[in-house]
Amino acid sequence: MTELPLIGEAVAVAAHPQLAGAKIGVVTFPGTLDDRDAARAVRLAGATPVALWHADTTLGDVDAVIIPGGFSYGDYLRAGAISRFAPLMAKVIDAANSEAKLPVLGICNGFQILTESHLLPGSMIKNDHLKFLCRDQVLRVENNTTDWTGDYAVGQEITVPLKNQDGQYIADEKTLDALEAEGRVVFRYVGWNPNGSRRDIAGISNAAGNVVGLMPHPEHAVEAGFGPQAGSGTEGLGFFTSVLNKIVGDNK
Amino acid sequence: MPRIVVDVMPKPEILDPQGKAIVGALPRLGFTAFSSVRQGKRFELTVDGEVTEEILAQARDAAATLLSNPVIEDVVNVEVVEA
Numbered sequence: 001m002t003e004l005p006l007i008g009e010a011v012a013v014a015a016h017p018q019l020a021g022a023k024i025g026v027v028t029f030p031g032t033l034d035d036r037d038a039a040r041a042v043r044l045a046g047a048t049p050v051a052l053w054h055a056d057t058t059l060g061d062v063d064a065v066i067i068p069g070g071f072s073y074g075d076y077l078r079a080g081a082i083s084r085f086a087p088l089m090a091k092v093i094d095a096a097n098s099e100a101k102l103p104v105l106g107i108c109n110g111f112q113i114l115t116e117s118h119l120l121p122g123s124m125i126k127n128d129h130l131k132f133l134c135r136d137q138v139l140r141v142e143n144n145t146t147d148w149t150g151d152y153a154v155g156q157e158i159t160v161p162l163k164n165q166d167g168q169y170i171a172d173e174k175t176l177d178a179l180e181a182e183g184r185v186v187f188r189y190v191g192w193n194p195n196g197s198r199r200d201i202a203g204i205s206n207a208a209g210n211v212v213g214l215m216p217h218p219e220h221a222v223e224a225g226f227g228p229q230a231g232s233g234t235e236g237l238g239f240f241t242s243v244l245n246k247i248v249g250d251n252k
Numbered sequence: 253m254p255r256i257v258v259d260v261m262p263k264p265e266i267l268d269p270q271g272k273a274i275v276g277a278l279p280r281l282g283f284t285a286f287s288s289v290r291q292g293k294r295f296e297l298t299v300d301g302e303v304t305e306e307i308l309a310q311a312r313d314a315a316a317t318l319l320s321n322p323v324i325e326d327v328v329n330v331e332v333v334e335a
Contacts, residue, residue, distance in 0.1 A: 078321055085318070116321065123323040125262075126269045170266060170324065196269075 019046040022247045024240075025062035027092070027110075029054040029083045033070030034107065034219060041219040042066070045240035054086040063247045064103035064147070065092055067110030069163075069217060079124060079166045080112030093117055101210040103147040103243050108164055111203070111213030120204055120213045121179070122171030127164070128196025136228035137162035137216050138190040139202050143183050146209040147246045151238040157190055158235035159228045162216040169197035169204075169215070179204055187214050254303050256311045259329035260320045261292035292328070295319050303332045 024042045026049050028035045039049035050062050054072075059065065073082040083089065095102035096119055106114035114120045127133060138159050141152040152158070171179070176198055179185050187203035195215070203214025218236025220227060227233030262268045271289040278286050297311055308330070315327045 077319070081318065081321065115323070121323075123321055125266065125324060128267070128269055130269050130273055168269070172265075196267075 019244045019248060020048060022047040022064075022244050023050045023060075023062045024048070024243070025050045025052040025059060025065040027052045027054060027065060027067050027088060029070070029072035029086060029113075031070055031072040031074055032068055032109070034068040034217065035070075037217075038066045038068040038107070038219045041222040041237065041240050044222050045237060045244055047240070047244050052088060054083065054088050056088045057091065059088070059091050059095060059102075062102075064105070064243050065095070066219075067092070067104065067106045067113050068219065069108030069110060072109055072113065075109075075166065078112075078116070079109060080114075080116040083109075083113045084116035089113070089117055093119060096206070096211050101208050103246060104211045105148050105239065105243070106211075106213035107217055107219060108167075108215055111215055112166065114211065114213040119211050120206060121175050122169055122198075122204070124166050124215070125168045125170055126166050127168050127194070132163070132165040133167070133194055134161070134163040135194065136160070136230055137194060137202075138230075139187045139214075139216060140190045141186070142188055143186045143205065143209075145183070146186055146205045146212050146242075148212040148239050148242050149186060150245055151242040158218075158221075158238070159231040160216045160218050160221040160236045161228060162194055164195070164215055167195035167197065167215045169195075169201045171198060176201075182207065186212055187216070254299050255333045256297040256299060256303060256308065257329065257331050257333050258295040258297065258311065258315045258319055258327060259292060260295070260315070260325050261328050262290060263324060263326055266324055293319075296333075308332065 024047050026035050026038045042049040096104045112124050115123050141156045144152050144154050184205050186205050188200045189202050193200050205212045218239040221236035268290045270291045275289040320327050
């Protein structure tokens with residue numbers, strides 16, 4: 001067995017000089033867990049993370065927003081249901097639907113908040129096996145034209161951690177058919193469906209491709225030695241470099 | 253004090269994993285008469301004073317926007333219960 005370093009070697013990301021100026025907001029709700037990891041992923045990708053608080057009433061000058069994972073409001077009522085009405089979410093919803101189409105990424109509980117906000121269709125219910133599950137999960141990238149997936153290839157398989165209890169993606173057949181027809185299924189589970197999600201869906205986007213949500217956690221696979229043992233362990237970093245390239249491309 | 257009771261159930265076409273687990277556990281305790289279980293939620297909203305039509309309308313609105321998610325759940329009952 002290969003011995004892994006206790007502390008991974010620093011990943012030298014070839015950061016475009018313009019990237020460091022890009023600001024990516026990371027929202028914290030009461031009960032959010034993965035905001036620091038998301039901020040770290042943003043920094044490793046070469047940009048500047050900006051802490052946003054759920055009670056804030058302005059997004060400031062951020063170029064994109066990440067809604068990280070966790071158990072906001074203890075998953076009370078339904079996962080994401082109470083966070084959806086936070087003051088900052090009204091701003092996120094407006095900005096995502098605006099002409100400027102602010103890039104928004106929802107990870108795990110963030111994905112649940114985005115469906116409760118109606119920025120993304122469908123919903124998540126309890127895993128079909130009823131257990132909390134934590135594992136390294138292989139995903140297939142199905143669409144690389146979203147703001148968050150441009151640095152991946154279509155068909156590319158990536159391994160990132162998955163950890164949730166309410167991860168079963170569901171929507172009615174008409175919605176699922178529309179998502180498939182419009183290429184809005186962005187990620188699918190490969191090898192094994194870990195929660196009973198319809199059509200093995202792990203992540204989806206809105207019609208414009210600026211809003212993406214997924215249950216697995218790319219922000220936990222951005223640093224060598226700390227990510228999944230399968231693959232490079234840093235296969236989630238592409239989310240964060242993708243959105244930076246999108247932001248820099250827009251500002252050219 | 254009067255309360256408004258709101259009952260929310262998972263939509264019929266949606267598999268209810270919790271109900272499925274419960275129906276599996278029932279026969280182990282000797283309860284063999286039940287072929288299916290679906291688990292829902294009951295909310296009790298307490299009102300200070302009389303429940304007017306306006307307050308009841310507010311409860312229905314809250315039931316549709318916050319207490320239930322219409323993608324996966326139906327509001328099956330909204331009624332006033334006197335304390």
